[in-house]
Amino acid sequence: MSVRSNSTLRVRYAETDQMGVAWHGEYLAWFEVARTDLLRNLGLSYRELEEQGLRLPVIEAQVRYLRPARYDDLLEIRTAISHLSGARVSFAYDVLRQEGTVPLAHGTTSHAAVDREGRPRRLPEELRRRLS
């Protein structure tokens, strides 16, 4: 019974490239929006977590691109926590056109918990509990 969340966003003109589609690197920015949304839906603010000294840098990212997203497309990102341990958390993302059923892309990101100086630390108990 994993934690899930849905995000909606519209492809910006600045996000397109000369192939006429959303540039493939933008998906990582969208995933970041989706993670912030997932945490917010759990009553958590990643901004406050950072202010309290936690950092969750990406240590691995992977994206499979199936179909292009285009300027002004309204996208849905379905996000789930796919793995959680004492000092790591991973997210999985599906990108679809809104009201669509055909996936545009799948992705995953893995994150290590570190402190302000970048040293490994454990995820706070309270955070782990909410994420499970």
Place this chain on the structure above:
Amino acid sequence: MSVRSNSTLRVRYAETDQMGVAWHGEYLAWFEVARTDLLRNLGLSYRELEEQGLRLPVIEAQVRYLRPARYDDLLEIRTAISHLSGARVSFAYDVLRQEGTVPLAHGTTSHAAVDREGRPRRLPEELRRRLS
């Protein structure tokens, strides 16, 4: 004996995020620069390939982040073709600080050959020959 190429680039201020390091999505832009350089070193221009009707969209990307890159760091990207078939080509990238020996990140991207309308096509024979 695979095709290899080295690229040098400096981390831009705009590429940093509030963690004080290069934002993880920028690596995909750097890989793109590195691919263009590898082709140029082979006497090929990706710009001309596109003008002739070939597109090589990314169908999969993967990055492992080992150590952060920081503003104004001079980076070296070592690029190699890791896989080549009739309609696909993959690249592998190592990111290091220049004159450094410690890797900052590893990545791979896979590309499908498509035409202007996005339909699958084969890589031109001449291109395949140069890439092998």
Place this chain on the structure above:
Amino acid sequence: MSVRSNSTLRVRYAETDQMGVAWHGEYLAWFEVARTDLLRNLGLSYRELEEQGLRLPVIEAQVRYLRPARYDDLLEIRTAISHLSGARVSFAYDVLRQEGTVPLAHGTTSHAAVDREGRPRRLPEELRRRLS
């Protein structure tokens, strides 16, 4: 009585820089979102206008930054058409924190109407009428 429109957007992590605030260039992406919204509110789709052969490239942009925007801030952009002629249109933007009254930034962009090949053309009569 000029055309006006409001847009809401949240500052993304990817949009911050190591000063801990939204990078100043992102405002131009936000203005672009705001322009698309203004046109949509008039029943116009910039995507369709482009598909019909009209381009509205930016020929001048100006931004004054008064107070920083931060990660996860919910922003409001108030957009108005500030100038309209046969072949040009200009927009003015105010950026505020949502429910705020203190401006974060003011900006303007001016656009020339060109065709697919980049040659100057006139704005379509129907478009001009709706924008006035």
Place this chain on the structure above:
Amino acid sequence: MSVRSNSTLRVRYAETDQMGVAWHGEYLAWFEVARTDLLRNLGLSYRELEEQGLRLPVIEAQVRYLRPARYDDLLEIRTAISHLSGARVSFAYDVLRQEGTVPLAHGTTSHAAVDREGRPRRLPEELRRRLS
């Protein structure tokens, strides 16, 4: 006899948009590269200035776009300090194609000196002397 500096950079694929040209907001990232270069040419490191507690956030930016820059174009940016006072510095930029004489864009950015907390401060005497 003002301080001047030249920078060279190549337009990245990620910097293009679906109009087939460099996205207009990227010029602000290029200007930032050009400022860092100008300071470096004076024996100054903006990275070290920040580490010593100085910030130079952009308080105003302006760009006029005359001709598009395209993917893989090799650009030259000619940068000069256009104004200098006790707590402010402004830069002016000309963007050209390398070995070209026809300008693609002109821009200016103005910067306020602030401390780590964002409070106004004066430019260090030594810095002002080198910039004049």
